[in-house]
Amino acid sequence: MWRYLREIWRGFWSILLSMQITLRYLFTRAVTVQYPEEKRQLPTRALTQHVLTIDLESQELKCTACDMCARICPANCIHLAGEGKGKARRPKWFVIDHNLCMYCNLCVEVCPFDAISMWTGKYELGGFSRTNLVYDMETMHADGFYPTIMTPRSPPGAAAKAPAAPGGGKGGGKG
Amino acid sequence: MVSAGALEQFYALFEAWGIPWIVPRLAIMLGVVSIIIGFISVSAMFLIWWERKISAHIQARFGPMRVGGWHGWAQSIADGLKLLLKEDIIPTRADRPVFILAPIVVFAASLATYVVIPFGPGLIVQDLNIGILYIIAISSLTVVGIIMAGWGSNNKYAALGALRSAAQAVSYEVPLVISLLGPLLLVGSLRMTDIVEYQGGTWLGILPGWLIVVQPLAFLIYFTCAVAETNRLPFDIPEAESELVSGFHVEYSGMRFAIFFLAEYANMFVVCAIATTVFLGGWQGPLLAPWVWFLLKTYFLLFVMIWLRWTLARVRVDQLMHVAWKVLLPLAFVNLGITGLLVLVLSPMG
Ligand code: SF4
Numbered sequence: 187m188w189r190y191l192r193e194i195w196r197g198f199w200s201i202l203l204s205m206q207i208t209l210r211y212l213f214t215r216a217v218t219v220q221y222p223e224e225k226r227q228l229p230t231r232a233l234t235q236h237v238l239t240i241d242l243e244s245q246e247l248k249c250t251a252c253d254m255c256a257r258i259c260p261a262n263c264i265h266l267a268g269e270g271k272g273k274a275r276r277p278k279w280f281v282i283d284h285n286l287c288m289y290c291n292l293c294v295e296v297c298p299f300d301a302i303s304m305w306t307g308k309y310e311l312g313g314f315s316r317t318n319l320v321y322d323m324e325t326m327h328a329d330g331f332y333p334t335i336m337t338p339r340s341p342p343g344a345a346a347k348a349p350a351a352p353g354g355g356k357g358g359g360k361g
Numbered sequence: 362m363v364s365a366g367a368l369e370q371f372y373a374l375f376e377a378w379g380i381p382w383i384v385p386r387l388a389i390m391l392g393v394v395s396i397i398i399g400f401i402s403v404s405a406m407f408l409i410w411w412e413r414k415i416s417a418h419i420q421a422r423f424g425p426m427r428v429g430g431w432h433g434w435a436q437s438i439a440d441g442l443k444l445l446l447k448e449d450i451i452p453t454r455a456d457r458p459v460f461i462l463a464p465i466v467v468f469a470a471s472l473a474t475y476v477v478i479p480f481g482p483g484l485i486v487q488d489l490n491i492g493i494l495y496i497i498a499i500s501s502l503t504v505v506g507i508i509m510a511g512w513g514s515n516n517k518y519a520a521l522g523a524l525r526s527a528a529q530a531v532s533y534e535v536p537l538v539i540s541l542l543g544p545l546l547l548v549g550s551l552r553m554t555d556i557v558e559y560q561g562g563t564w565l566g567i568l569p570g571w572l573i574v575v576q577p578l579a580f581l582i583y584f585t586c587a588v589a590e591t592n593r594l595p596f597d598i599p600e601a602e603s604e605l606v607s608g609f610h611v612e613y614s615g616m617r618f619a620i621f622f623l624a625e626y627a628n629m630f631v632v633c634a635i636a637t638t639v640f641l642g643g644w645q646g647p648l649l650a651p652w653v654w655f656l657l658k659t660y661f662l663l664f665v666m667i668w669l670r671w672t673l674a675r676v677r678v679d680q681l682m683h684v685a686w687k688v689l690l691p692l693a694f695v696n697l698g699i700t701g702l703l704v705l706v707l708s709p710m711g
């Protein structure tokens with residue numbers, strides 16, 4: 187008899203305890219990020235769309251069209267052609283097919299001139315056709331400072347472009 | 362709604378114009394029914410939205426946020442419209458008349474119970490002298506509709522769900538009724554307004570005169586059974602999405618499904634309204650208007666029901682029967698016996 191009553195009481199009590207827990211969660215902040223309005227702050231080293239970095243003084247592409255990235259790319263999605271000789275050699279056209287890219291970062295690591303970076307924070311790579319995702323030199327041309335392996339932090343005087351680039355959203359967002 | 366005298370005058374007016382007596386009565390009936398259906402729909406839509414919000418926040422999510430601007434308030438309206446526009450599918454092998462009739466029976470049963478819910482003094486469609494009995498009798502009709510749905514669908518999951526639902530409803534109706542008998546013994550009347558008026562005073566001068574103060578056990582038993590009656594978690598084995606793919610309404614789509622859904626939320630409102638009336642003092646309360654108090658208390662109970670749903674896991678069938686027959690029923694009898702004894706001993710006629 188006592189056992190019977192005690193078990194009923196314990197069942198009842200455990201329900202109350204679990205209800206207390208759910209009530210506490212009812213009033214905690216939701217962790218959802220309302221995506222198009224709010225954007226998450228990506229880590230600096232998140233691998234996103236490529237950018238061809240520039241020399242901040244001369245505003246010229248650092249790339250010398252050495253073809254290293256095109257050769258190491260496992261997906262074979264980088265194509266480029268250069269023009270000029272020696273130090274003046276620059277790419278004539280430079281195409282990365284993001285349909286194929288697997289974001290392995292090999293092209294960045296192999297580049298001897300720190301001329302390509304994937305730390306751009308541009309992750310909204312949608313397109314209405316496949317050709318939309320084939321980026322040419324103009325699209326990938328850096329418009330300022332982007333962090334790279336050699337220069338992960340912005341130099342004095344240049345505003346960091348990277349993670350804040352797409353939405354300028356503040357991480358977490360409003361509750 | 363309107364006092365009897367005004368109604369008589371209304372009828373007399375039509376009689377004077379030589380219109381048959383049935384016309385004004387039908388007009389009044391239709392008016393009342395549309396008001397009730399309107400209330401049921403709005404409250405069900407609000408409840409669905411509210412439930413989604415509460416469940417989401419309990420899981421640290423937002424729930425519907427897009428439709429209608431502020432926190433997705435129009436989500437249920439959009440869902441209802443979508444269900445209206447959907448194709449109405451009747452399976453080929455289904456028992457057509459039964460299949461079509463089932464949602465109507467379920468909805469009619471819950472609609473009929475609204476007749477005796479006292480929203481406030483005078484705000485009651487028909488103050489029957491057997492109010493509680495009427496509600497209990499009518500609301501058990503829901504099971505008939507559910508069995509019709511399960512049988513008519515000609516689907517094994519639907520049939521299983523309907524059978525489980527029948528077993529559950531039959532088991533839980535017994536402690537439910539017996540738990541209500543305790544308070545009714547104290548009140549000495551089955552009329553809803555009498556029950557509410559009985560709770561007007563105070564107990565010992567400090568506690569509100571609500572019957573939950575003297576009948577807490579009965580309230581708990583009633584509330585547990587009410588959750589089971591409305592097929593909600595943790596007693597939702599007739600619907601059990603994960604094992605029966607929604608049970609009895611698995612074959613229903615479009616508007617017929619919406620009617621089942623509406624009836625379920627209407628039923629939730631009814632059981633909470635009864636709990637409010639019998640245990641929480643109905644419309645009694647200071648300052649605010651009576652109907653506000655009534656709705657506040659009812660929605661608080663609804664909140665507890667939703668809260669329970671998102672806290673507890675589904676019980677097994679044997680556990681379900683165990684709770685009903687070995688726990689709730691004996692406790693309800695004990696409560697009834699003690700109450701009866703005390704009423705006998707303490708009553709002035711003694
Ligand atoms: S990240 Fe990898 S796959 Fe993508 S372009 Fe660079 S090397 Fe190719």
Ligand code: SF4
Nearest residue numbers: 249250252253255297
């Ligand atoms: S490895 Fe660097 S410098 Fe060479 S082509 Fe690729 S991006 Fe240009």
